[in-house]
Amino acid sequence: MTVAYVSRVDKECYVDLIDEFTNVENFSHIDEFINFYAASHNKDIVLLYRVDSIEEIQLLDNINFRDNLFIVVVGEASVEASLLAGKIGVDKYIDSATPDVETVKDAIKASQTVIKERRGVSNISVFTGISGGVGTTTITMNLAKNMALNNLDKNVLFLDFAHTKAISNLFFDVIRPNKTIADIPTLQQLSMEDLLSNGLEKVNNNLYFISGIQKHTDKDVLTKADNIQAYLSFITYIKDKFDYIFIDVGVFEDSDLEIDIQELADNIFVITEFSIPSMAILKTYINIIDKSGWFNKTHIIANRADSFGSVTQDEATKILSKGLKHNFKIDFSLPNDAMHLRECWNEAQLVCDVYPSSPFIKKIEELENHFFHIVEDETVALKHQLHKKETLFSKVKQWL
Numbered sequence: 001m002t003v004a005y006v007s008r009v010d011k012e013c014y015v016d017l018i019d020e021f022t023n024v025e026n027f028s029h030i031d032e033f034i035n036f037y038a039a040s041h042n043k044d045i046v047l048l049y050r051v052d053s054i055e056e057i058q059l060l061d062n063i064n065f066r067d068n069l070f071i072v073v074v075g076e077a078s079v080e081a082s083l084l085a086g087k088i089g090v091d092k093y094i095d096s097a098t099p100d101v102e103t104v105k106d107a108i109k110a111s112q113t114v115i116k117e118r119r120g121v122s123n124i125s126v127f128t129g130i131s132g133g134v135g136t137t138t139i140t141m142n143l144a145k146n147m148a149l150n151n152l153d154k155n156v157l158f159l160d161f162a163h164t165k166a167i168s169n170l171f172f173d174v175i176r177p178n179k180t181i182a183d184i185p186t187l188q189q190l191s192m193e194d195l196l197s198n199g200l201e202k203v204n205n206n207l208y209f210i211s212g213i214q215k216h217t218d219k220d221v222l223t224k225a226d227n228i229q230a231y232l233s234f235i236t237y238i239k240d241k242f243d244y245i246f247i248d249v250g251v252f253e254d255s256d257l258e259i260d261i262q263e264l265a266d267n268i269f270v271i272t273e274f275s276i277p278s279m280a281i282l283k284t285y286i287n288i289i290d291k292s293g294w295f296n297k298t299h300i301i302a303n304r305a306d307s308f309g310s311v312t313q314d315e316a317t318k319i320l321s322k323g324l325k326h327n328f329k330i331d332f333s334l335p336n337d338a339m340h341l342r343e344c345w346n347e348a349q350l351v352c353d354v355y356p357s358s359p360f361i362k363k364i365e366e367l368e369n370h371f372f373h374i375v376e377d378e379t380v381a382l383k384h385q386l387h388k389k390e391t392l393f394s395k396v397k398q399w400l
Contacts, residue, residue, distance in 0.1 A: 001263065001293035002043050003108060006033050007050030016101050017048070021108070022291040030059045037063065043263055044068050044293075046111045048104060050096070051075040060088045067118035070111035072104065112296050122239045123372065125267040128252045130281040135303040136271045137162070138341065138351075139334070139364070140248040141171050146352045146364055147244055147372070148207035154243040158209040161261065162250025163219045166212025170348040172203050177211040182218040184210075185230035190237040208242070228257050235264055244372070252285050259292075267371065268298045274310035279319045286320065286328050295326045299371065305333035332367055335359045 002023040017024045027033045030049065037045060045068055051057055057073060073085050077095040085093045091114060092107045094100075129136035137160075144158040160168045160181060169177050179199035187194055196202075199210045213219060221227060239245060247265070249258050262268050268289070272282045282300070289298050302316070311319075313330050320328040337351075337360035344351045352361050 001046060001108075001112065002040065003046045003048060003293075004033050004036065005048045005050075006030055007048075009050065017105075017108075020105055020291070021293055022288070030056070030062075034063055037069065040068075043260070044112065044115050045070070046108045046293075047071045048108070049073045051081075054078075054081055054084060057081055057084050057088065057090075060085075060090065065089055068115060070108075070114055072107050074104070109293065109296065112293060122243055122245070123267070124235065124239055124245045124247065124265045125269060125371075126247045126249055126262050126265040127269045127271065128249045128258075128262075129271040130252065130273075130278055130285060132164075132251055134271050134273050134278070135334075135341075136250065137168055137248050138345070139269075139271060139301070139303065140246050141168055142350055142352045142361065142364055143367065144209070144244075144246045145203070145207060145350050146361065147246075147368060148204065149352070150365070150368065151243075152206060154206060155241065156207050156244045157238065157242040157246070158207070159245065159247045160210065160212030161222065161247055161258070162212050163222060163253060163255075164213075164250060165216055166214060167348070168209065168248065169201075169211035169214075171350050172201065172209050172211075174201055174211060177201070177214065180211045180214055180218070182213050182221040184234050185221065185224075185227040187230075187234075190234060192241065195238075212248075222257055223255055225256065228260060231257060232260055232264065235261065254288070262292075262294065266297060268294055270298060270300050271303055272300060274302050274305050274307070274313070274316055276311065279311065279316055283320060283324075287324060290324050290326055290328075295328075298328075299331040300328060301367075302330050302333045304336040304338075305330075307336045332370060334363045334367075 001021070002025060003017055003021050004025045004027060005017060006027045006029070008028055025036060027036065033047060047069065049060070049071065051073060052075070057075065060071065063069070071090045072092045072094065073090045074094045074096045075081050075085070077097050082093045091111070094103060094107070127136050127140040141158060144156055148154070148156040158168070160166050166180070169175070177199065181199065183198050187198055200208055201210065202208050213222070247261060249261060252258070270282065270285065272278050286298070286300070289295065302313070305313070313333065317329045337358055340351055340355045340358040340360060344354055351358055352364070355361065
């Protein structure tokens with residue numbers, strides 16, 4: 001999120017905003033902001049506009065509003081000015097007679113919820129881990145497959161944006177993909193037909209995926225500045241085709257593409273473990289989240305939460321809360337289901353396919369209901385149970 005502060009006066013408020021948020025731009029006139037906004041297609045923008053007259057509010061009419069813009073106007077206590085601002089499309093009007101920096105900050109933080117609603121019903125969720133091996137890819141793949149099974153009327157897409165050689169394609173039964181996420185920037189135009197020929201794979205009737213990079217040198221494609229806009233345009237296009245998009249970005253890296261993808265996301269799931277080293281790394285990461293304005297859409301998931309030697313959830317919460325502006329907490333915990341997970345990982349199989357009633361998958365389904373408000377109708381539930389029975393019978397045949 002970028003906060004754009006437009007004012008000829010009151011620079012003290014600008015300084016306060018810099019202390020609170022990572023990206024704050026300062027402009028002396030609304031025309032300067034309009035030029036900036038025209039080049040900012042993919043970032044969430046909060047315009048904080050300090051005005052002294054009705055005429056200055058009228059200048060907002062020159063902006064071509066998109067769903068990534070939230071406008072706060074600070075002006076005189078005038079019914080006429082407030083009504084004009086509302087007519088033009090201002091989200092919040094604040095009386096300048098009693099300026100309150102906290103009120104402004106609260107409005108900025110609330111902007112994320114409003115922008116999310118404007119983007120429509122599709123959901124983009126980013127999954128990132130504090131380090132390799134914490135289970136980010138395992139959780140994301142199984143959640144995507146399980147979501148598709150539980151919601152046969154919804155289209156689900158899994159995208160592998162990790163900067164290391166992908167293994168997710170193996171779990172979706174594509175051994176050597178001809179095209180990967182690295183080929184997306186080469187597309188001349190975006191269409192489903194072209195995507196299906198350039199990396200988009202169909203797993204079943206409502207689940208699709210695009211494999212991650214297959215050689216380490218392709219990491220350069222993901223980090224190349226010229227490709228960032230191509231990837232963001234791709235995500236913007238694809239979100240209108242799928243109901244749920246799960247993006248695995250692997251281990252958190254402070255790269256422009258990863259930051260921009262998280263900016264577009266409706267949810268950011270940070271995967272960690274309950275250990276002192278993990279808590280230290282996590283705290284560094286969420287400090288970035290704290291100043292990026294992503295607090296309201298960030299969820300911390302503890303994997304293998306009941307492992308031997310782990311800190312407790314209360315201890316983890318205390319560690320995370322100390323020294324940060326927001327009180328972060330562990331939002332959800334997954335169990336250490338090593339017996340099922342180890343077998344499935346070694347065989348490149350999804351746990352939801354092989355052990356649909358395992359403790360891990362039961363918790364994955366709870367995670368679905370908790371964060372995505374999934375409500376199964378009787379038909380979907382019946383089909384899901386049938387799938388579980390067929391999978392169990394298949395497993396028994398293998399044993400026999």
